[in-house]
Every structure is written in structure tokens, then in C-alpha cells.
Amino acid sequence: MSRPDGSSPDEPLGPAEGAALLKPWIGRGAAYRGAVLAVSGGPDSTALMGCAALCGAGIPLVVATVDHGLRPASAAEAEEVAGLAARLGFAHRVLAWTGPKPPARLQEAARAARYRLLADLAREAGVDLVLTAHTLDDQAETVLMRLCAGSGPAGLAGMAPARALDGLTLGRPFLGIPKARLVATCEDQGWPFVRDPSNIDPRFGRARLRRLLPLLAEEGLTAERLARLAARLRRDEAALGDAAEAALSDLRRSDPGGEGRLVLDGTGLAALPEAVALRSVALAVVAFQGDAGRQGEAPAYPPRLERLERIVLGEILPALRQGLPCRRTVAGLLLAAGGGRLTLSPAPPRRPPGLHST
Structure with a gap:
């Protein structure tokens, strides 16, 4: 044949x-x-x-x-x-x-x-x-x-x-x-x-x-x-990737708390189609890791898709739409939703097992 x-x-x-x-x-x-x-x-x-x-x-x-x-x-x-x-x-x-x-x-x-x-x-x-x-x-x-x-x-x-x-x-x-x-x-x-x-x-x-x-x-x-x-899928993924890059550029805001964080317009993020919003957050994570690497810190591993979907689509975006606070850790970063913004910053160090505050 x-x-x-x-x-x-x-x-x-x-x-x-x-x-x-x-x-x-x-x-x-x-x-x-x-x-x-x-x-x-x-x-x-x-x-x-x-x-x-x-x-x-x-x-x-x-x-x-x-x-x-x-x-x-x-x-x-x-x-x-x-x-x-x-x-x-x-x-x-x-x-x-x-x-x-x-x-x-x-x-x-x-x-x-x-x-x-x-x-x-x-x-x-x-x-x-x-x-x-x-x-x-x-x-x-x-x-x-x-x-x-x-x-x-x-x-x-x-x-x-x-x-x-x-x-x-x-x-x-x-x-x-x-x-x-x-x-x-x-x-x-x-x-x-x-x-x-x-x-x-x-x-x-x-x-x-x-x-x-x-x-x-x-x-x-x-x-x-x-x-x-x-x-x-490669064709469609490229189009979604371009849309996510453009969206991330539009969503970035100055950080009122000083350096060391990446701040996004949460209202605009929540209004995006979920496929674009998910990729925009993933790109933000990668961008933040790149900044950490240039500053001499060890960048975290990129997040797995399943975890990113569960946290961004299942928790962060609903919290932004409802005006509720939400804090989750992804790939060594803290994602904090609140006040109409999504802020990415280094996650606080984990407390060693067995160590409790009094």
C-alpha cells in the first residue's frame, strides 16, 4: 500500500x-x-x-x-x-x-x-x-x-x-x-x-x-x-504559547513591595481563557526562576502539568474570581492571590521534621 x-x-x-x-x-x-x-x-x-x-x-x-x-x-x-x-x-x-x-x-x-x-x-x-x-x-x-x-x-x-x-x-x-x-x-x-x-x-x-x-x-x-x-498539537501549542507570552507581558505589574517578587494583574489573569491563563502562570514561573538563576540562586524545577492545573485552575483562578485569598507553593515558589493580584515570590524554607514552635 x-x-x-x-x-x-x-x-x-x-x-x-x-x-x-x-x-x-x-x-x-x-x-x-x-x-x-x-x-x-x-x-x-x-x-x-x-x-x-x-x-x-x-x-x-x-x-x-x-x-x-x-x-x-x-x-x-x-x-x-x-x-x-x-x-x-x-x-x-x-x-x-x-x-x-x-x-x-x-x-x-x-x-x-x-x-x-x-x-x-x-x-x-x-x-x-x-x-x-x-x-x-x-x-x-x-x-x-x-x-x-x-x-x-x-x-x-x-x-x-x-x-x-x-x-x-x-x-x-x-x-x-x-x-x-x-x-x-x-x-x-x-x-x-x-x-x-x-x-x-x-x-x-x-x-x-x-x-x-x-x-x-x-x-x-x-x-x-x-x-x-x-x-x-505543535501548531496549536505554538499559538497558545504566543497568546500566553502576550498576556503575561500585559499582566505584569510593578511590585509595590520592592524587588524579589513578580506581580501579575489577578483580575486580568482570571478573565483569560483557562488554557492561556495556565500557560501564562507557567511562563511567569519560568521567568521568575530565570531571574533567580541570574542572581546566583539555584532555580527550582519547572512545575508538573498536573500540579499546575490543580493549583492554578482549581484554586488560584477561582480565588481571584471570588476575591478570596489563596496561597500555594509550586516549584519552589509561593503563589499568593489577593487584592486583585497574583504575586510570585520564593517559597519560605520548610520547617525541619520534628521542629515545632512553642
């Missing part, structure tokens, strides 16, 4: 199609100084490297393989990538994730380490772009994982085609391409690749969800439809 663009779900990418996907990122006239290609040795990233070689890059490229040191074969696989990179005309670096590995949430920690190492190499090489080979299947799995975790629209928007990465740009040129097409591309071009056994390891949530995708597709919930959902 063909896809909406007329291609087969397992048809290899032709040179022209691969070039069309990559030229906006690395072709002549691209907006970037150079790029790091993240290549693990799997079929997706191997296709990324091979297609980059075929399209004739107009900016400097370096191939990087992150060796997480989690499997005995990982070092040998990195060397295989180095060999193929050399045959394709690319410089190659192996980036090792050293130090102790956490016993829990290992894949999340590995992902964070991978991006940190790639960003460090990009800065060292004087380039400003990191390209990964995330596919349509990866997007579908991400949306399903976040749906299972109870994420809101921002989470269900999935992965963006481009996002900021520690002062650089992270690009995903294959985000609309099924994994099967990249496997077929490698086989068609004779590019050797490896398969990571962790991708089918049932200990990991993403691997378990991966087994469900064919069953969901039989009911009509295909990877394409999950990706379309993500794109729609």
Missing part, C-alpha cells in the same frame, strides 16, 4: 529524495556553519550519513558515534561506523559516555548524555548544527509514550523537526520518513548497519510500545496519524 506522497512504506530513498530532505540543512546556501551527524550504526543514522555523502554537502560535516558503554559490542560497532564514514569521505569521532551509570531511568540518562556529548563536539568543531535520524516511527512511539504518561498538548506535540540544543540547533530531517524506507535505503546502497538489541528489549517502555504499533495500525491508528496529531 502506498503512502499519501505516493511512495511505498518500504521503498528506498532515491538520491534526489535524500538530497531534497538534507539540502535545507547541509546544502549549499544552508544557514549553518557546519554540522555534526549523529550516527549510531543503526539503519536510520547510517542512511543519514550515506544520503549526506550522496547529496554533496555545502558545509563542513563531521560524523560522531556516541559509545554509551552499555553493551560489549558497542565499541566494535563504533569502529564499524568509523570505517564506513572514512569510505564515504567523512571525519569521524567516537564520543564515550564515561562514569557511573544510573540504576534507574537508564535510557533517559543515556539520551541526555548523548546530546551533551554531541553538543560539546559541535562547539569544539566550530559548527552550530547537530543532525539526528529520528523517523516517523520514532515520532509515533514518542507520542504514545507521552500519552501513556498523561502528557498535555505540549508533550503530545512530540518531537519538533528542529529545536534548540544548548545554544545550537538540533535537526531531524527524516522525521516524516518511515524506518522501513531507511532500512531499504541501506540495503539498496550496500551500507552495512547494526541492530541495537535494546530496541526490542521488553525492559524498556519504548520497546514494549513498539510491539503495539502494528496492532494499533490495524485499527487505523497508524504512525502517520500519530505524527499528524503531533504536528497539529
Whole structure:
């Protein structure tokens, strides 16, 4: 069965199609100084490297393989990538994730380490772009994982085609391409690749969800439809984010109590649509944390959506509408409603357990 663009779900990418996907990122006239290609040795990233070689890059490229040191074969696989990179005309670096590995949430920690190492190499090489080979299947799995975790629209928007990465740009040129097409591309071009056994390891949530995708597709919930959902939510979330930023700018008031607080017009906040009001408070929390960080204090973690909804929608906004006082702590900040205002300030330190005033 063909896809909406007329291609087969397992048809290899032709040179022209691969070039069309990559030229906006690395072709002549691209907006970037150079790029790091993240290549693990799997079929997706191997296709990324091979297609980059075929399209004739107009900016400097370096191939990087992150060796997480989690499997005995990982070092040998990195060397295989180095060999193929050399045959394709690319410089190659192996980036090792050293130090102790956490016993829990290992894949999340590995992902964070991978991006940190790639960003460090990009800065060292004087380039400003990191390209990964995330596919349509990866997007579908991400949306399903976040749906299972109870994420809101921002989470269900999935992965963006481009996002900021520690002062650089992270690009995903294959985000609309099924994994099967990249496997077929490698086989068609004779590019050797490896398969990571962790991708089918049932200990990991993403691997378990991966087994469900064919069953969901039989009911009509295909990877394409999950990706379309993500794109729609990303579009709507961007519009709501812009509305919230504009609202927050309008709501900010001078602080009669001096510095160290952020004051919002509570009446105006309570009159906003709840989706915009919620995002405005979230942005205010982030802004206050940023100010604290610039002043040398440790910023608190951003609030979880469930807690922010419960406190802002369930308590703060009703209190503002009814003219009642309300004080709640969120992400290390005290949110105080009263007198037609919402004031954000550092939360008072918690009293140690067992210590009571007399």
C-alpha cells in the first residue's frame, strides 16, 4: 500500500529524495556553519550519513558515534561506523559516555548524555548544527509514550523537526520518513548497519510500545496519524504559547513591595481563557526562576502539568474570581492571590521534621 506522497512504506530513498530532505540543512546556501551527524550504526543514522555523502554537502560535516558503554559490542560497532564514514569521505569521532551509570531511568540518562556529548563536539568543531535520524516511527512511539504518561498538548506535540540544543540547533530531517524506507535505503546502497538489541528489549517502555504499533495500525491508528496529531498539537501549542507570552507581558505589574517578587494583574489573569491563563502562570514561573538563576540562586524545577492545573485552575483562578485569598507553593515558589493580584515570590524554607514552635 502506498503512502499519501505516493511512495511505498518500504521503498528506498532515491538520491534526489535524500538530497531534497538534507539540502535545507547541509546544502549549499544552508544557514549553518557546519554540522555534526549523529550516527549510531543503526539503519536510520547510517542512511543519514550515506544520503549526506550522496547529496554533496555545502558545509563542513563531521560524523560522531556516541559509545554509551552499555553493551560489549558497542565499541566494535563504533569502529564499524568509523570505517564506513572514512569510505564515504567523512571525519569521524567516537564520543564515550564515561562514569557511573544510573540504576534507574537508564535510557533517559543515556539520551541526555548523548546530546551533551554531541553538543560539546559541535562547539569544539566550530559548527552550530547537530543532525539526528529520528523517523516517523520514532515520532509515533514518542507520542504514545507521552500519552501513556498523561502528557498535555505540549508533550503530545512530540518531537519538533528542529529545536534548540544548548545554544545550537538540533535537526531531524527524516522525521516524516518511515524506518522501513531507511532500512531499504541501506540495503539498496550496500551500507552495512547494526541492530541495537535494546530496541526490542521488553525492559524498556519504548520497546514494549513498539510491539503495539502494528496492532494499533490495524485499527487505523497508524504512525502517520500519530505524527499528524503531533504536528497539529505543535501548531496549536505554538499559538497558545504566543497568546500566553502576550498576556503575561500585559499582566505584569510593578511590585509595590520592592524587588524579589513578580506581580501579575489577578483580575486580568482570571478573565483569560483557562488554557492561556495556565500557560501564562507557567511562563511567569519560568521567568521568575530565570531571574533567580541570574542572581546566583539555584532555580527550582519547572512545575508538573498536573500540579499546575490543580493549583492554578482549581484554586488560584477561582480565588481571584471570588476575591478570596489563596496561597500555594509550586516549584519552589509561593503563589499568593489577593487584592486583585497574583504575586510570585520564593517559597519560605520548610520547617525541619520534628521542629515545632512553642
